[in-house]
Amino acid sequence: MELWSLSMAPPESTSRFSTKHFGRKYLTWNRYLIRTKFINPREVDYSMTLMCLEYLCLPQVHKGRSDIDTELDLVEGTHPFYDYASACWAMHLQSGTVGLEPGTELEHLQETLETFIDTHWSAAHQNLPDLRRIQKVISPLQKSESFDKITQAVGWARKQAGKHGQGPTKDEALDLWQVTANIRSVLERMHTNGHNTPAMQRFYGQNWFKCPRVNCYSYHHGFPTRAERDSHTNRHDRPYLCIVSACPYQTFGFAAADELKKHLFEYHAIDLFDNDDDNDFPDPPKEKASSTNTTKAPSNFSCHLCNKKFTRNHNLKVHLRTHDGIKPYACTICGERFTRKPDCDRHERACGDKPKPYVCGGPLADGGKWGCQVGFARPDKLADHLRSGAGQKCLKPLVLEKLKTGSGGEDPTGNIFGDQADALLAVGKMLPSFGEFCALCGLDRKIVGLDGKGEGEGEKEFPGR
Numbered sequence: 001m002e003l004w005s006l007s008m009a010p011p012e013s014t015s016r017f018s019t020k021h022f023g024r025k026y027l028t029w030n031r032y033l034i035r036t037k038f039i040n041p042r043e044v045d046y047s048m049t050l051m052c053l054e055y056l057c058l059p060q061v062h063k064g065r066s067d068i069d070t071e072l073d074l075v076e077g078t079h080p081f082y083d084y085a086s087a088c089w090a091m092h093l094q095s096g097t098v099g100l101e102p103g104t105e106l107e108h109l110q111e112t113l114e115t116f117i118d119t120h121w122s123a124a125h126q127n128l129p130d131l132r133r134i135q136k137v138i139s140p141l142q143k144s145e146s147f148d149k150i151t152q153a154v155g156w157a158r159k160q161a162g163k164h165g166q167g168p169t170k171d172e173a174l175d176l177w178q179v180t181a182n183i184r185s186v187l188e189r190m191h192t193n194g195h196n197t198p199a200m201q202r203f204y205g206q207n208w209f210k211c212p213r214v215n216c217y218s219y220h221h222g223f224p225t226r227a228e229r230d231s232h233t234n235r236h237d238r239p240y241l242c243i244v245s246a247c248p249y250q251t252f253g254f255a256a257a258d259e260l261k262k263h264l265f266e267y268h269a270i271d272l273f274d275n276d277d278d279n280d281f282p283d284p285p286k287e288k289a290s291s292t293n294t295t296k297a298p299s300n301f302s303c304h305l306c307n308k309k310f311t312r313n314h315n316l317k318v319h320l321r322t323h324d325g326i327k328p329y330a331c332t333i334c335g336e337r338f339t340r341k342p343d344c345d346r347h348e349r350a351c352g353d354k355p356k357p358y359v360c361g362g363p364l365a366d367g368g369k370w371g372c373q374v375g376f377a378r379p380d381k382l383a384d385h386l387r388s389g390a391g392q393k394c395l396k397p398l399v400l401e402k403l404k405t406g407s408g409g410e411d412p413t414g415n416i417f418g419d420q421a422d423a424l425l426a427v428g429k430m431l432p433s434f435g436e437f438c439a440l441c442g443l444d445r446k447i448v449g450l451d452g453k454g455e456g457e458g459e460k461e462f463p464g465r
Contacts, residue, residue, distance in 0.1 A: 045096035050109065052089035053116045055081055056176070062119065063175045063182070070186045075195075077203045079183055086176050087214045089116075090157035093138065100140040114146045117153060120179070126171040128155040149173070157214075165215040167236065177212070184210060188226065211236070244268050265314055269328070271341055333377040351377065358382040360394050370397040 033039045055061065060073045061082070073079060093113070100106050131151050138154065141147055152173040159165060160172070168177035190196070191208045207222030209229035213236060223229040238253035240260035247268070254260040264270040299309035301316040305323045310316045318340060321327070327337035329344035333351040338344035358379050361371025371394045376382040385391045 042096060042098055042100075045092045046100070046105065046109065047096075049089065049092040049096040050112055052085040052092060053112045055085050056089065057112070057115050057119050061179055063178050065179075065182065067182075067186050070183060071190060074183070074187055074190065074204075075200070079187075080203045082180075082183060083210070083220050086180055087161065087219060090154045091161070093154065094134075097138050097140050102140075106140055110141055110144050113141065113150060114144060117146050117149050117174075120174040120176055121149060121153075122170070122173060122175045124170050125152065125156070125173045127152060128159065128173075131155045134158070160214045162215060165213060167213045180212065184208075184212075192226075242268075244270070262314065265317070271318070271328075335378055360385055360391065362398070364397060364401055366401075368397070370394065370401075 034041060058078075059065070060069075060078050065073075097109070100109070131154075134154050135142070135147075135151050138150065141150060144150065156173040160167075168181065187204065187208050190200070196206075196208065205222070207224050209224070209226050210220070210222035211218035211229065211233055213219055216236070218229070218232055223232065234253060238255050240255070240257055241253040242249035242260065242263060244264070249260075249263060254263065299311050301310045301313050302308070303310075303316060303319055303323075305320075308319065310319065321339040327339050329338045329341050330336070331338075331344060331348050331351055333348060336347065336351075338347065356375030356377045358376040358381070359371070359373060360376070360382060361369055361373045364370055372390070374385070376385065386395060
């Protein structure tokens, strides 16, 4: 333990540095201790293994410990080390046994480990297959009568601490997950009853509500309130949340992506069946189908209008839209509508390559041109552009010309926008009046006699007004 404490303690000189500097100084100090052989990493892991196992063998860490005794244990400061010991014992064991020769150290470790396994072994566990790699790593312990149980215990610890750990389960080789649940339930009840005193916080910090998954940062760090912890664990258990505001499943969520997609389609008419961008909380890996099994899923869903059959109900519902004429997806370029989102996306990609007939621009009386000459697929998109700041700059030469010639009050649909005038008028009141364009472009309304007059009093409308 002295070696471990020394290797973990930063040099005093680092106290005046920031956390960033401390991190670098700590790594340098740690490497220095290892390089100079002041400490031996294998010995440190061996020492930590014994410390974790001996702690986990204490009567205070037994599954059958009563709530009253557990509360007394917590008050006395018995369990600040529990989270670390329960999560890291197997990690230290694997590193601490590398190259361990027969002798007193190995005998001591083997005896402690056998006691630990006997104390926490779960008869209801499920054996993990193919643990040969673990058996090789802990091979110095192979003479132990409990070697197979030790291998299973380490295998389950590695599995739950890994990327695909699924949280506490009765299939685990040891009952530590139940001990964890018992200790934490008592600690949380003490918090609710107002026992989170400074003395208790000195042992257990301020975050007493923790995630039950060993592979989660919040297994150690925790949360200050139950609500925050429950919200966090729901993201583990039901990570797929409804995207519709005020829907109950925006809070409760679904366990799998397919369940969320089905809910969105059936209750909110949102089709995400072809959207694969949902990998934040992917489903657990599925077993590969046997190569000898080529049987197709039965087509149990039939269309009552054309008798076409489908293997999935949602495919049938999408198909029925073709009969009902429902086309919820519109091309943002040309406005054409489609029954299926993939068809709309494919069309939209192709539509982007088509000529755009509605162009911002036209001739001026002096032979020049106005506008940016950018084309648009739809007249309403051109109208939106003309209302924008960029569109005002495009129109400024044209408006200035009309002010100089005094023609701002005439009907400009024929000689300003040419062939596009009818299309712009057809999209409705989307353009300001001529007088408003003068103001938007920073030009003087008085030149054309618009000052003090409202619309309809000497001012005709610009196209689309």
